[in-house]
Amino acid sequence: MQSLAADLELAAVTKAYGDTTAVDRVSLKIPAGTYCCLLGPSGCGKSSTLRMIAGHEFISDGDVMIGNTIVNDLPPAKRGTAMMFQNYALFPHLSVRENVAFSLKMAGTPKAERLSRAEEMLSLVDMGRYGDRLPAQLSGGQQQRVALARALVTNPTVLLLDEPLSALDPFLRIRMRAELKRYQRDFGISFIHVTHSQEEAMALADMVVVMNDGRIEQVGSPREIFNQPKTRFVAQFMGGHNVVSDAGRAYAVRADKVRLLGTVSSDETSSQRATVTDVEYQGMTVHVAMRRSDGTDLLATLAEHEFDRAPVSVGDEVQVGWHASDRHELAA
Structure with a gap:
């Protein structure tokens, strides 16, 4: 199942909470089919940026454009994005198959079709034989695959991932990094992945966006960011530099x-x-x-x-x- 990829562009996007500015006039273009990591310390604005792209936060100023459409006023379900949350947010009382099919049910897709598409997605993430299980009967890595299948079943143009590996143990985290990258290549769409882990961003990203205090410090490939930091903050945050x-x-x-x-x-x-x-x-x-x-x-x-x-x-x-x-x- 191939999704239709699209460029994503932020134009002077700002998010203010009262007198506090969480995201300060961020401008960024992410080409279609890019694995982009928003990287930075806690409170730097990366999660707020992701939520504004998703439509889970109102934009105080600026525009978010996906393809040729400004999506500021569109609800999340109409943006062509899908969100994979940090805690996976699986419904504990629904089977794996029903979890994956849930968004299609909300969209009014007939039962036979949505269950068929759920089975297809579970097969793609190597979880086909677990369709009848409840989330509590799965390991952390298996739950993550189900959450990924649920996000991808809507055939999004952009997948948004909020700290998706933070709940996993170190060994599984490394394994799942490779799987995320493979899924991104297979689907050909952009993954926008929020993380505070330099190692995670270096391993996954085509494009790293280093954020600090609500602003972008530097954008580049992992090698560019590490070998040619532009600012003191980037050099020190990436580590390995004096x-x-x-x-x-x-x-x-x-x-x-x-x-x-x-x-x-x-x-x-x-x-x-x-x-x-x-x-x-x-x-x-x-x-x-x-x-x-x-x-x-x-x-x-x-x-x-x-x-x-x-x-x-x-x-x-x-x-x-x-x-x-x-x-x-x-x-x-």
Whole structure:
């Protein structure tokens, strides 16, 4: 079953709750067939943005356009979107099959047709043999597949996912990431996925939208966002970066580019002295946290064998450096 994909565009979309602005003139275009992650800390406006797209929140100002239609005044069921909620919101008294068919029932679809389409969707998410079970008889991963089937059965142009993996254990979360990406490719529609997990966004997204304080900080591919952060916030939120100042400018240096040095060669920046504040073994890597005399915190991520050649301990004075080409200048 292929859905009709459509571009989605936000034009200066704003959401205010009284004197509090949750989303501040956000403009964004998400091409049809894109897996887009809205990424940011709690309270950054990402869930409010998703709910305005869905029609579950009124838009204070601006427009939401899906395809060629401004959908601001359309009810959720008329927008061509479907929502998959964080807690899956399955009806406990209905069977799996009836849960998936429920939205079609509300739309007046004849019983035989809606049950047939529910069976088709359950088969697509490998849940065909569980149609007669109640939600309580399923695992977390199985419930998620049912929630996904229920969202997709309406044949939406855009699927909206609000923290869909947060209730799962870490092992299952990784497995379900791969499944979500596969379903997105198979259906060919846009998935817009809200998450606070950098790892989740990096693994899933074609387009990452980093939000902070109701605004967009940066939009790009996962590699662009991680390797070329534009602002101090993005560099620090994505993790794995040091933000250092040099001659009044701020730079990001990836933690895996930082080296503990005996001597400094000509192609390195000037070395800096720092004190080791923590050493954390991570298996294949070792994280060495340090602090310069000016209070700047630094992190070096070293391969285990590299650390073992010259191990350090908390309290050691070390010399720190990196290649000049590994510095990435941030916006003022």
